[in-house]
Amino acid sequence: MEQQISAGISRTIQTRLVLPPDTNHMGTIFGGTVLAYIDEIAAITAMKHSGKVVVTASIDTVNFLSSARIGNVLILEGVVISTGRTSMEVYVKAECQDIATRERTLTTTAILTMVAVAENGKPTPVYGVIPETEKEQHLFKNAQARKERRMKLNEFAKELI
Numbered sequence: 001m002e003q004q005i006s007a008g009i010s011r012t013i014q015t016r017l018v019l020p021p022d023t024n025h026m027g028t029i030f031g032g033t034v035l036a037y038i039d040e041i042a043a044i045t046a047m048k049h050s051g052k053v054v055v056t057a058s059i060d061t062v063n064f065l066s067s068a069r070i071g072n073v074l075i076l077e078g079v080v081i082s083t084g085r086t087s088m089e090v091y092v093k094a095e096c097q098d099i100a101t102r103e104r105t106l107t108t109t110a111i112l113t114m115v116a117v118a119e120n121g122k123p124t125p126v127y128g129v130i131p132e133t134e135k136e137q138h139l140f141k142n143a144q145a146r147k148e149r150r151m152k153l154n155e156f157a158k159e160l161i
């Protein structure tokens with residue numbers, strides 16, 4: 001039987017300060033910078049789950065809901081929400097905190113697929129995941145539907161190659 005481990009093992013939190021080089025002329029953070037942060041935390045999250053090196057197979061369902069400004073603190077949280085044979089779906093959310101008011105706003109959510117690879121770069125099996133929170137259980141239940149949608153989009157993407 002496939003070994004399963006708790007989602008809590010992968011849960012990762014990273015905090016970043018939004019600085020001038022990360023921002024545009026309006027003082028708000030570049031989307032590409034947020035994506036780079038999201039990719040990094042997803043990789044750490046998936047490595048903690050699998051105990052293996054991982055690569056990013058896809059980044060989808062990215063929603064930029066609001067922006068972070070210079071001097072804000074960005075708090076990112078990643079967790080494995082479902083697994084395949086060698087792939088892991090990682091949910092990442094980024095919240096922006098205003099230092100003066102301590103108010104937190106959800107700025108970005110994303111789901112990434114990370115694949116564990118062996119030394120030869122080939123995909124290698126990962127543990128299953130046991131979701132913990134209500135939200136993780138909900139995302140776990142819908143994983144198959146997201147996979148099917150992703151496969152359809154991949155077919156479309158292949159037409160662009």
Ligand SMILES: CC(C)(COP(=O)(O)OP(=O)(O)OC[C@H]1O[C@@H](n2cnc3c(N)ncnc32)[C@H](O)[C@@H]1OP(=O)(O)O)[C@@H](O)C(=O)NCCC(=O)NCCS
Pocket residue numbers: 055056057058083084085086087088113115117121122123150154
């Ligand atoms: C991701 C990668 C390892 C998949 O290799 P592959 O030879 O296609 O392997 P497979 O077809 O056996 O697929 C392996 C797993 O990846 C998943 N996968 C492959 N392409 C995917 C995609 N575009 N989106 C989501 N999942 C994908 C498969 O569904 C499969 O999951 P499962 O084992 O859980 O069922 C390979 O395409 C790769 O190395 N890509 C480059 C990754 C990279 O360098 N990323 C950094 C940014 S460029």
